Amino acid sequence: MKSSVIIFPGSNCDRDMDVALTKFGFKNKMVWHNESGLPKSDLIVLPGGFSYGDYLRCGSIASKSRIIKYVVEFANSGGLVLGICNGFQILTETGLLPGVLQQNKYLNFICKNVYIKINDKKNKYFKNIKKGVLELHIAHNEGNYFCSKDELKLIKDNNQIAVKYCDKDGNENDESNPNGALENIAGIFNINKNILGMMPHPERMIDKYLSGDDGSIFFQNLIGNLK
Amino acid sequence: MKVKILVTLKTGVLDPQGKAIQQTLNGMGFNNLKEVRQGKYFDIEINENNESKAKSIAEDMCKKLLANLVIEDFKII
Structure with a gap:
């Protein structure tokens, strides 16, 4: 399986993502944002970070990069596109995913482990995953998911909510919502579920001695589903 | 000509x-406040002397980059 990680000026989780993808069997390539075309890939990843210093709005400048045209083409032809954190923000700014990520409700940068509940398993990312609640890491200032009421209805009707913040037993409540996200939304799909954007970082949870192992579950499952 | 653009959050958006x-x-003693909303202001000089043309370019810029229409409105002043 081949993957590509796009690097924008200010990306800082690109190498972690490369390590994670490689560890679980992807042949990964790093692609600079100014390239005119993508290498042949089964998965494109937009990594976390602070592309263009978060100027204007997080992800807004990166969403106009030259490479994005090719990412949109790839996504529209059914290719898998995964956006983590700033990658999620870039996906909403390109319009590939609905809604926006606003500043956290209490104005603080949040850097901690959270639990997320997998809300939908009928997709390539979470199909066959046994664990329903994963412990992953978040580190963001703008992760407060928001969309209009009409959009939210559409998202729910189409089962586009991918993951939700919860406590370790899987209960969704205000206490387990770190940033004020609408309905505890931590990640969403596009309507065809080939595009996934989420705030938590699975690539930071691939070593049980250093961090935790639930990111490993995510990547192992993903590559298994693609084979 | 110079174009001034205001980008503000839509009503109801946190x-x-x-x-x-x-x-x-409030803490400083300004107790008669109803609400404060923060926005963005852009001062853009466009190589265009026709006012309506310049404004239409500015509108295009707002729709494509300067504002996120999911949560923001813009006003060209």
């Missing part, structure tokens, strides 16, 4: 920064 500013102002 504005935590505006709220924090409001609370600070």
Whole structure:
């Protein structure tokens, strides 16, 4: 399986993502944002970070990069596109995913482990995953998911909510919502579920001695589903 | 000509920064505040002398980059 990680000026989780993808069997390539075309890939990843210093709005400048045209083409032809954190923000700014990520409700940068509940398993990312609640890491200032009421209805009707913040037993409540996200939304799909954007970082949870192992579950499952 | 653009959050969209500013102002003794909303201001010089043409270019820029229409409105002044 081949993957590509796009690097924008200010990306800082690109190498972690490369390590994670490689560890679980992807042949990964790093692609600079100014390239005119993508290498042949089964998965494109937009990594976390602070592309263009978060100027204007997080992800807004990166969403106009030259490479994005090719990412949109790839996504529209059914290719898998995964956006983590700033990658999620870039996906909403390109319009590939609905809604926006606003500043956290209490104005603080949040850097901690959270639990997320997998809300939908009928997709390539979470199909066959046994664990329903994963412990992953978040580190963001703008992760407060928001969309209009009409959009939210559409998202729910189409089962586009991918993951939700919860406590370790899987209960969704205000206490387990770190940033004020609408309905505890931590990640969403596009309507065809080939595009996934989420705030938590699975690539930071691939070593049980250093961090935790639930990111490993995510990547192992993903590559298994693609084979 | 110069174009001035205001980008503001739509009514009903949470504005935590505006709220924090409001609370600070309250704490400073400005007790007659109803609401504070924070926005963005752009001063853009366009190589175009025709006002309506310049404004239409500015509108295009707002729709494509300067504002996120999911949560923001813009005004060209």
